[in-house]
Amino acid sequence: MPVATHLHNLQGEDMARKTIDLPYQIEYLSIFDEEGNLDEDLEPDISDDLLLDMHRCMLLSRRFDERMLNMQRQGRIGTFALVQGQEASQVGSVAVLQAEDWMVPSYRETAAIAWRGRQQPVETMVKLLLYNAGFYQGSASEREEHNFPTSVPVSSQILHAVGLAYGSKYREAGEVVMVYFGDGATSEGDFHEAMNFGSVFQTPTIFVCQNNQWAISIPREEQTESKTLAQKALGYGMPGIQVDGNDLLAVYAATQEAIARARKGDGPTMIECVTYRLSLHTTADDPTRYREDEEVERWAEREPLTRIQNYLKQKELLDDKAIEKLEDEIKAQIKDAVEEFENRSEELKDQALTMFEHIYAEIPAYLQEQRDELAIELEGASSE
Amino acid sequence: MVEALNMALHQEMDSDNDVLVLGADVGVDGGVFRVTEGLIEKFGEQRVIDTPLAEGAIVGTAIGMAAYGLKPICETQFSGFSYYAFQQLESHAARLRWRSRGTYHVPMVLRTPYAAGIRALEHHSESRETYWAHTPGLKMVIPSGPRNARALLLSAIRDPDPVVFYEAKSIYRAFSEDVPDEEETMPLGKAQVQREGADLTLISYGAMMRPTLEAAEILAEDDGIQAEVIDLLSISPLDHETVAASVSKTGRAVVVNEAPRSFSAASEVVARLVEKAFWYLEAPIRRVSAPDVMVPLFAYEQAYLPDTKRVLRAARETLEA
Numbered sequence: 001m002p003v004a005t006h007l008h009n010l011q012g013e014d015m016a017r018k019t020i021d022l023p024y025q026i027e028y029l030s031i032f033d034e035e036g037n038l039d040e041d042l043e044p045d046i047s048d049d050l051l052l053d054m055h056r057c058m059l060l061s062r063r064f065d066e067r068m069l070n071m072q073r074q075g076r077i078g079t080f081a082l083v084q085g086q087e088a089s090q091v092g093s094v095a096v097l098q099a100e101d102w103m104v105p106s107y108r109e110t111a112a113i114a115w116r117g118r119q120q121p122v123e124t125m126v127k128l129l130l131y132n133a134g135f136y137q138g139s140a141s142e143r144e145e146h147n148f149p150t151s152v153p154v155s156s157q158i159l160h161a162v163g164l165a166y167g168s169k170y171r172e173a174g175e176v177v178m179v180y181f182g183d184g185a186t187s188e189g190d191f192h193e194a195m196n197f198g199s200v201f202q203t204p205t206i207f208v209c210q211n212n213q214w215a216i217s218i219p220r221e222e223q224t225e226s227k228t229l230a231q232k233a234l235g236y237g238m239p240g241i242q243v244d245g246n247d248l249l250a251v252y253a254a255t256q257e258a259i260a261r262a263r264k265g266d267g268p269t270m271i272e273c274v275t276y277r278l279s280l281h282t283t284a285d286d287p288t289r290y291r292e293d294e295e296v297e298r299w300a301e302r303e304p305l306t307r308i309q310n311y312l313k314q315k316e317l318l319d320d321k322a323i324e325k326l327e328d329e330i331k332a333q334i335k336d337a338v339e340e341f342e343n344r345s346e347e348l349k350d351q352a353l354t355m356f357e358h359i360y361a362e363i364p365a366y367l368q369e370q371r372d373e374l375a376i377e378l379e380g381a382s383s384e
Numbered sequence: 385m386v387e388a389l390n391m392a393l394h395q396e397m398d399s400d401n402d403v404l405v406l407g408a409d410v411g412v413d414g415g416v417f418r419v420t421e422g423l424i425e426k427f428g429e430q431r432v433i434d435t436p437l438a439e440g441a442i443v444g445t446a447i448g449m450a451a452y453g454l455k456p457i458c459e460t461q462f463s464g465f466s467y468y469a470f471q472q473l474e475s476h477a478a479r480l481r482w483r484s485r486g487t488y489h490v491p492m493v494l495r496t497p498y499a500a501g502i503r504a505l506e507h508h509s510e511s512r513e514t515y516w517a518h519t520p521g522l523k524m525v526i527p528s529g530p531r532n533a534r535a536l537l538l539s540a541i542r543d544p545d546p547v548v549f550y551e552a553k554s555i556y557r558a559f560s561e562d563v564p565d566e567e568e569t570m571p572l573g574k575a576q577v578q579r580e581g582a583d584l585t586l587i588s589y590g591a592m593m594r595p596t597l598e599a600a601e602i603l604a605e606d607d608g609i610q611a612e613v614i615d616l617l618s619i620s621p622l623d624h625e626t627v628a629a630s631v632s633k634t635g636r637a638v639v640v641n642e643a644p645r646s647f648s649a650a651s652e653v654v655a656r657l658v659e660k661a662f663w664y665l666e667a668p669i670r671r672v673s674a675p676d677v678m679v680p681l682f683a684y685e686q687a688y689l690p691d692t693k694r695v696l697r698a699a700r701e702t703l704e705a
Contacts, residue, residue, distance in 0.1 A: 136482070136483065136485060137485060139483055139484060139485060140484060140485035140486075140487055141484065141487050142487070143487050143488070148451075148484075148488070149480075149483045149484045149487075149488075151476070152475075153471060153475050156444065156471055156472065156475055156476060157476075158444075159440070159441055159444025159445055159447070159448060159472065160444060160445075160447050160448035160451065160476065161448060162441075162444075162445050162448060163444065163445040163446060163447055163448015163449040163450070163451070163452065163456075164448040164449070164451060164452045165448070166445065166448065166449055166452075167448065167449050167452025167453060167454050168452065170404070170430060170449075170454065171452075171453075189440060190440060190441070190444060190471070190472075193436075193438040193440055193441035193444070194441060194444070194445075196436055196438065196441070197435065197436060197438070197441045197445055200435075200436055201433075357482075357485075357486075358481045358482045358484075358485055358486045359481070359482055359520050359521055360481075360521070360523075360545050360621075361481075361489065361543075361544040361545055364573055364621035365621070365625065366621060366622065366624065367621075
């Protein structure tokens with residue numbers, strides 16, 4: 001690092017106030033903007049099938065999110081965090097992963113989870129519904145899927161991604177680890193510690209920051225005085241890039257570069273996706289208390305789903321009729337998922353004693369006693 | 385005890401490539417108490433990782449490693465600095481198995497020196513085992529000497545669940561014991577009867593085992609009283625069967641520890657005895673513990689710490705009650 005050399009010199013012959021040259025800058029990447037302008041030089045080479053798959057996943061996430069909000073209002077599921085507006089940031093990044101790579105979500109990753117579970121879209125939605133309805137059974141996964149469960153304390157999951165990536169590097173498995181977090185997370189200590197550890201150990205970690213402008217009621221500009229969030233990477237000697245997070249192509253292209261670097265053994269990257277949370281923080285939130293409708297409308301014009309549809313239409317991969325057909329298919333899948341969720345939650349509702357499972361590998365004697373005690377209580381309650 | 389712990393680390397790293405050590409100064413320096421001495425030379429810096437100084441990240445990274453399938457042993461230099469990692473232990477190490485319904489688990493060990501008695505600075509002397517014992521999903525283990533330290537550390541490394549492993553600084557080098565070369569493990573969650581007796585049960589763990597055993601010897605010599613002495617070894621899971629069986633026999637119990645008295649491991653032992661052995665009790669159960677204050681800076685440290693005399697007084701009062 002040039003910094004150390006300079007400092008060393010300063011102690012020597014040339015004591016002075018000097019400028020230490022830090023050869024750093026942050027790139028901003030945008031490829032297909034909200035006006036429909038395409039930068040053809042930057043256009044990534046993505047197969048038609050993949051483009052259509054990503055669009056499908058974004059559309060499904062949007063509609064599923066809307067359906068879940070509806071169900072929450074009806075009291076059929078509990079509090080959850082909405083993804084609307086962030087679909088390109090999630091799908092554009094997660095779609096670059098291979099199946100064996102790892103995905104470590106925060107609590108707003110409906111679209112990324114939908115992508116990882118795209119082979120079984122109905123089952124994936126059933127599990128999200130179960131989780132949001134308060135059944136931890138929805139949080140289970142197969143180990144070989146390499147998807148971490150949802151983590152709630154902001155930024156705390158970022159360290160796990162560094163540990164997983166260390167494991168991959170140690171075993172020479174070639175897997176990279178992608179971790180999601182938001183703008184608010186960049187103020188937490190675990191974020192900074194994870195960035196530092198990831199860089200010091202050169203782990204194959206992709207730090208994806210979805211800057212959706214709001215950490216509940218705290219706007220991005222009050223979260224930090226930094227001009228960009230991506231520049232925080234520079235403090236750790238790590239490349240950082242800011243992308244238009246509503247531009248699927250830009251997110252995809254930046255992630256491709258980051259993953260190529262990680263696979264080569266050249267360490268982690270931080271990607272700041274500039275996007276916007278179009279809806280509520282969670283279903284318990286009322287954004288009219290802290291932000292203006294005009295701002296939301298301005299961002300709605302830049303939203304990612306219409307954007308990618310315009311691009312696909314320009315490429316003649318999609319037209320309104322095809323979109324309508326897709327909407328119908330997705331509607332049917334969501335309907336199937338909700339039905340299956342209702343059946344499954346009916347079966348699960350009397351299984352409260354599962355709370356004693358998976359506390360330890362083997363249940364200790366004192367805990368077995370507590371389980372038996374509760375079993376009698378529950379038995380009594382149900383026969384009353 | 386330092387050599388015994390070091391021996392356990394060498395042996396387990398030798399036999400299992402998935403075992404890694406990480407922490408600040410654990411490599412080149414061999415750890416501030418030299419517990420990890422010689423490991424980096426033998427196993428290299430990929431497995432013996434000198435980390436940047438961030439306890440939360442040491443534990444958080446270890447959680448990721450453990451979920452990946454490795455068996456990390458992390459160290460914070462003093463338990464007083466492990467609170468940076470509180471979030472990671474409480475929110476993730478303890479919960480990942482539960483949250484993922486068994487898909488992932490966290491076979492990690494956090495080794496950390498605890499307890500008073502070595503004239504250290506502020507934050508270097510506390511006994512806060514209750515924090516970890518209170519968290520479902522964690523195991524909390526405290527050895528009391530070289531031989532059980534080595535055996536318990538091996539078991540902790542092999543355990544499929546996260547273990548917080550407290551090492552009493554005051555007995556790191558206080559006395560020696562023969563530790564067999566051949567492998568020896570001890571089950572977690574199992575207390576050990578260190579001395580048999582029919583008149584009174586003394587229950588303790590960690591560094592307080594020494595004054596407790598000494599008190600038992602004096603009771604035998606001077607008072608003709610045979611005290612049974614139980615070393616808990618694991619604070620969680622707590623082996624109340626062994627404790628209750630003993631007190632059902634003796635009818636009298638004194639619990640000795642150097643944590644603040646309220647809400648401590650001693651309190652839990654008393655609560656379980658009341659539930660499991662109440663009808664056998666012939667006297668109120670006594671706690672000999674530290675007062676509910678900060679560990680004083682070292683000028684008053686010895687006044688703060690329970691000692692043989694205090695254990696003896698409580699034992700005699702219990703016998704007379």
